[in-house]
Structure formats: C-alpha cells, structure tokens
Amino acid sequence: MSRILIWVILAVTIFSCSAPEEQKPPNIVIIVSDDHTRQAISAYGSQITQTPNIDRIANEGVLFNNAYVTNSICGPSRAVLLTGKYSHLNGFRRNTDSKFNPGQDQFVKHLQAAGYQTAWIGKYHLGENPQGLDYYEILPGQGYYFNPDFIIKDSTERIRKEGYVSDLVEDAAENWLDRRDPDKPFCVIIGHKATHRTWMPDLQDMDMFDDVTFPIPDNFYDNYVGRKAAMENDMSVDKTMIMGYDLKMFPDDTKDRNVTRMTPEQRAQFDAHYKPIHEELKALNLSGKELVEWKYQQYMRDYLATAESMDRNIGRTLDYLKEHGLDENTIVIYTSDQGFYLGEHGWFDKRFMYEESFSTPMMMKYPGVIAPGTKSNEMVMNLDIAPTVLEAAGVAIPEDLQGESMLPVLTGQKEKGREVLYYHYYEVGEHNVSPHFGVKTDRYKIIRFYNQVDSWELFDLQKDPSEMNNIYGEEQYAEVQKEMKTKLLEAIKKYEDTEAEEIFHQDIDEAQIEKK
Template sequence: MSYKRVIRFIVFIALCVQAKQMVAQNANTRPNIIYIMSDDHAYQAISAYGYGLNHTPNIDKLAEQGVLFNRAFVTNSICGPSRAVMLTGKHSHVNGFKDNHSTFDGSQQTVAKLLHNNGYTTAVIGKWHLISDPQGFDYWNVVPGQGEYYNPDFIENGVKKRVPGYITNITTDFAINWLDSRDKSKPFFLMYQQKAPHRNWMPEEKYYHLFDSTQFPVPANYFDDYQTRTKAAHEQAMEVARDMHDAYDLKLAFDLPKDQQKGLAGNWQGIYNRLTPEEKKKWEAAYGPSIEAFKKANLSGKELAIWKYQRYMRDYLRCVQSVDDNVGRLMEYLKANGLDKNTIIIYTSDQGFYLGEHGWFDKRFMYEESFRTPLIVKWPGVTNKKIASNSMVQNLDFAETILDMAGLPIPADMQGKSFVPVLKGKKKGDVHEALYYHFYENQEHKVAKHIGVRTDRYKLIYFYENNEWEMYDLKKDKSEMKNVYNDPSYSKVKSMMQKKLMELKKQYNDPVPVVTPQI
C-alpha cells in the first residue's frame, strides 16, 4: 500500500471513530423521551391532584420532580382522535381522524417520524386504536382495537399472538424488553400506552378486593337533572344509574345463556371466556359474594343508583392501581440502568373521564371532567422540583413540545404550540388564551356533535346539529350546573365568546357549518 493510501486509510479510520464517538455523545446528551398515555384516566383519580379518591404514589413521584398541569385539555374527547391529534399536532379535521370509526392515514407527518428521521430510535407499545398499522417506529407491539384485560392479543411488528397474563403488566414487560434490546447508540422515543382504566374496568387479580370496604363520596351533582341545559345533556346514554350493563359493566353475572349473548352481553361473554378455568374460579370467588348480597338487598331508586356508582368506582380505581404499579416498575428500570438522569417522562391520558359527575361515566362532552386531562412532565435537569402550573395547554401542543425538547424544529403546518417555556419556568401565563374543541361522534352514548371555546373564565358550547347553545361562568360555577347563555346579565360575555369561537374556527380552518350567531 502506498504512503498516500496509508494516510487516507488512517484518516478514514479516524473519521469513523470520531463519528462513532459523536453518535455516542449525541445519544448521551439528547434527551430520551417516554410518553405514557393511559386510557380514560381521570385527573380526579391521580392523588397528586388532591381529590382523595385513591393513592397513586408512583405517578405522584413524577409530579414531585416535575410540572403538574392543572389546566391541560384535549381538542376532541374520545380515544382514537385524541391519539391522532397527539401524533400530528393537528386538529381532527386536518389529520383526518375525527371519530373512532375513522382510519388513521399513517403516511402523514407525525412526531414519531420526525424524531426517527433525526436520529431517534422509536417504539410504540400497548394501546394504539388508530386502525392502520403504526408507521415511523422501529418497533411496534400494540393491541388490536380496544384490547382485552385478560390474556390479551398483541400485534408485534405485524404478527398477532395471544399473551397470557394481565394487560397492564404485559404492556410494561414489552416496554422494558424493548428498552433492553433497543439500539443504544441512539436516544429513544417510547410511546408506552396502557389500555387501563378503559371500560369495562377489569382489575388485576391481586386487586380484586381493593376498596371492598370503601364508600366513595357520591358527587354532589350525581343526581343532576340537567334543568338548565340543552337537550344534548338530556339525550345522552352515559348515566351510571341507567346505562350501565349488569354483566358487562357491573359484573353481576358470570356465564350467560346463549340466547342472551347479544350486544354488550355478548361482549361480556367473550371477555369472560378469555379466562382460564382456574382464573374463572378466582373471579367467581371474588365477585360471587357481592352478587349474592346485591340480589338479597333488592335495591331500587336512589339506593340502586348509589350501589352502581360504588361498584363502578371500585373496579375503575382497582385498574388505576395496576397502572400506577407499572409506572413504578418502569421508573425502577430506568434508575437501575442509569437512564433516569436523561429521560423525560410525560404522563397523560387520552382525555378525562366522568367519575359520577352529572351522574355520568365516559367522556365526549366539553364539560370539564372529560375536556380536561391529567398531564405531568418530569424533565431531569429542567423540572427538579414540584411545580403546579395553571397555564392552559392542549394535546394539540404535545407533538410540538416533544420536538422542542429534542432540539428539533417545529413544522409550520402543526397547529399547536410548544409549552417548553412553561416547563423551563420562562412563561407564567397561558400557552393559549382560548381553546377550541370539536366533538364529532354522536353514535355510541348519543352525545350530540358540538364545537366550543374555553377561556380562563368562560366556556361556550354550540351543539350545531341541534342549533343550541350553552355557556358557563367557570369562576362562579365550577361544576357547570347553570347554563347562562340566555341570561341578560351575560350578554356582553356571550358576544365576546361567540366572537372568539368564530375566530378560532377560522384560525384552525374548521369547515363545520355554523349558524351565524346573534351577536
């Protein structure tokens, strides 16, 4: 080999070593990001928010070293659309996924693709719920549809298989396995998404008896008569007392006769049949005594309504307890493997959830319990002490914030804003002066389509198919019990809010037809 070739070879080797060192340094300095999304996890059911219903010590630890957002909201309170908004940073009418009957166009720009194309190794594990296969991920292992609590199916990079065990634990097992086997020369972005505590609230075996002796306080508006509301509130089908299914929701039956296995009863039988014979014995031993006690009590009226509420709350919060346990497992793994100092943790839900407020379960409406979502961000070196932020943010902002955290540019066509300045303590006010909302799906639970706007103090909702309006003064009426839309003393506020609604509709280019309001 000639002298010049030797020199070129040495230079080439030196450059390769330097490049390798730069990649390694890049992986050590650029933050890892874990986005934790549970399904239907109400902020009321995280003890850091102070509602006193349960204790979530591991999620609370995130808040102790991070920012807890008191006013985080969604653009469309339903599972699939919320996930699509998070991935794209765009409203439902722009990303194309308006309701749970849509199919996500995976070819479009997403935060996962942007991170992947800029040096991150990426994975999504657990609940997906966007119909099409995930794109932009080096690894994906997701449940089909809603997923099952017991012995669930998972689709791993296109291959479907049934996995024995409890879904919340299994999802974490897969997440930890991927963290162990990932390309460690790169920073990582992991979307770790739990099914729980989604309906029908099937708890882990070790928590079958948790809260057995607890009587949860019944919300003051549990027997809401919707007196000042439009017909949308009257026509919904999401009341705990009226609309919960005896077997599917309330666990008041085991095997059902074949002629009854239709609708939700059929769904229940399918869920129950996933249990092994040994698992069925344990389930029946746990729930059998309460079923017998319920039959003997022969409850009716308000007593029956309250019994159903207690049953619902116990199972829901049992599921939450397993979610919290597994957040703890994941955090322990990060610490044991030296990843805790450079890994951002975002904990949220796909939306809020009613825990008996207005007599309801589920979500969909723009009222606070479903519109507002929990959000906790722990960013080592940035958020090192507990801070509660009242800044108004939205899931529309998540993609932009994650890109900003990673030091990447935010595409101009994204519609949200980064709230990194809030996390760094550089911004005290609202990220958004006003928030825009649009709910499209009026099938299950019969919630009418509506758009709306929320400011610091007021909320305006327009049920556009019914041409009906509601407005609330959130300072005077935190529970949204009094619709003041037709109150003459609020005429100026009404004009102001209608103007803001039309401005945001135009800003986000939402084509929904709206009857011109009388301003």
C-alpha cells in the same frame, strides 16, 4: 522533544479537559392511559385513591393543573398526540367511522429522521399498520384485560399472551428497551388499556376497595335543567350502566369475551370475587335510588382497582429508567386520552366539553430543565405534546403543527401560554352526546351543540365550576356572550375548522326560548 511539540501537546490536553461534554439528546417516554381522570389521581388532590407512582412524575417535574384535550374520545385523542393537529386536519374525527392515515406527518417520523429509535407498546387504537415506528407491539382495537392479543411489527400472526394487560404492556416496553441500540436516543410511547370500560381489575387488586364507601358527587342527581344536550345523554350510572357487562354481575353461562378468554385459574379467582357480590345484591332486592347508588359504588371500586395495576406498572417504568442509568436524561410524560366522569352529573364516560372529560391529567419530568415539584396553571393541550418533544430533541417543529411547545413557558422564555382553548367533538349517536364545539378561557366557556341538538351553552366557571347553570341568553351576560362568540370564531378561523365556521353562522337563538 521540541518546545513546539510540547506546546502542541499541552494545548490539546487543556482543550480536551476544558471543552464541555456535548449534551446528548434526551430520551422520551410518553405514557398514555385510557379514560383515567384527574379526580382519581392523588397528585391532583384526589381524596378517594392514591396513585404514588403517577405522582412521582409530578413530584420530579411539573404538574399541569389546566391540561385539556381537543376532542374527548380515545382514537381521535391519540391521532392529535401523534400529529399535533386537530381532528379535522388529521382526518380522525370519530372512533365510529374514521380511519387514521399513518402516512401523514407525525412527530415520531421527525424523531426517526433525527436518529431516534421509536416504538409504541400497548393500546394504539389507530388501526394496525403504524408508521414512524422502528418497533410496535400493539393491542388490536381496544384489546382485552386478560390474556390479550398483540400485533407485533414484522410478525404475520397475532400473538396471545397470558396474563393481565398492564403487566404485559410494561413487560413488552422493558423488553424493547433492553434490545434497543444504547448509543442512540429513543422515544417510546406506552399505551395502557386501563382504565377503559369495562374496568376489570387485576386479580390481586379486585378486593382493594371492597370496604370503602365512596361519597356521592353533589350533582349526581343532576336534572339538566337549561342544558338540553346534557338532558338527552345516554351515559348515566342509573340507566346506561349494564349489570353484567359493566359490573360483572354475570349469570353462570355468560358469553362475555372479557370473561370467557380467561384461563380456568383466572376464572376461578374472578368468580370467587364477584359471585358473592352478585348473591348479596339479589338478596338485597334493591330498587330506585338505592340500586343506583349500589351500582355507583361497584363502578367506583372496579374503576379504581383497575387503575391500581396501571399505577404499579408506571412505577416499574420509572424504576427501569433509574436502574439503567437513564432517568437523568429522559423526559417522562404521563397523560390520559381525556378525562372521565366518576358520577358527576350522574355519568360515566366522556365526550362532553364539560370539565371532567374536557380536562385531562398531564405531568412531565424533564431533569435539568424543569424543577421538581413545579405546578403550572398555564392552559395546555394534548395538541402541544408533539411540538414540545420535538423542541426538546432539538428537531425543527413543522410549521403546520397546530400545537405549541410548552417549554418556553415552563422555562420562563415566554411569559404567557394559551389564553383560549378550542374543542370539537364529532361523534353522532354514541351515548347520545350531540356533536359540539366551543372555547374556554380562564373564566368562561361557550359551547355550540349541533346535529342532534341545536343549542348554545355559556358558563361562568368562577361562579359555577360544576357547570350546572347555562347563562346563555341572560341579559347580565350579554357582553360576555358577545366576547366569547368572538373568541370562538377567532379560534375556528385560526385552526381552519371550516365545518364549525359554517355551523357557527347558523342562527338558532330562537331555540333558546325552549330552555327558559
């Protein structure tokens, strides 16, 4: 063998041994729950329940202590996640009458173009013809907890599956992961129905909290003084929560489709749990505050028991990734479509820009990039998920996305994140919550209600974290009020919300006299 050939072979050998292995694009798993709130997650310090599997994501990555949504309602929230744009630009403002245009730009389409396999499994709530997905297996509309129907890509018929929805969604996600091309990266969005109204727990979890008495929130009997929009709500445990529909205190001949679709065996277990509770309630003959607080306890038991199955199945997702050697190169994000009230202000539901529903749980595991156990106090939004995963995947972020990648702040490339959060809720009449928009900083929040109620609200979150004292119009806060209005107008213009800008300039200060 010639000396030249020996040197060539040696050089090739050295190069092949020393050249760094090309980094594969990360896989992406985004888990989106429905109406799950930070108060019910132990990673956020909840004292009323444990969520060990959701906590695993936070423990192995970052817990966002200040994550928020742009519009606290389920369909619009998912539209924001997919498009990285506010509701007024992606076109899906309201559940009631908006239709999502699946032909518009979405982050999954950019991942597809970059070679990713994409899928959405579970609750979608943006119609029945998703785009940008290689596969989907979605619940029609809200879906059902027991024996739900699924719409499956390339199938002409809806498929009914027997079982509990959280288990079935996870089964479908794992089945798709089993069938995917292992040589390509993937992005799967797993949409859980839990913990949406009417909070129907899995049969095995129904009695989980039967012996627990939950503390009543300090502002459960809020009288809404100085907050006209809050005063006109129709989302209270007292007046709005329905004994049959919500709390399962059904007559024997109920026509409720959540119950009638059960198998005889499921119905027998369901009745064995709820009928004795119903009989006891009738015997107690409660009224007034005693009845309201009984309703609250039953609500909390069902809500938290419904979350139990979801948490267990999120554990299955994490276990699957580990067992298949995927966990070290997979980003996992857990979030909800918004927060939810667990009795604060006397409420259930969401919609308001007050903290419990404006905020959302969010955590992200990104091995090798985000150190385990990280806690971030930076303000982030569901708007930011799309550009974050695109940057992580090495895909160019479209210039018209309104979200901001969270990675520069998390990796130290950028010192500071968002300083102002902008919010706009549009639905009219639902739970009698008036449309409103506003901004939040690290200390203050200003809200402009319109349509049903015309009013301004201003809160000092440092002194009043429960938002009980509207300080709008108070002399000592005149400068703060002026500054917050300036920040609000700047945000409106930044995000091109022309409808809000027009309303902002309407003078309604005289109406504030009514609250004094």
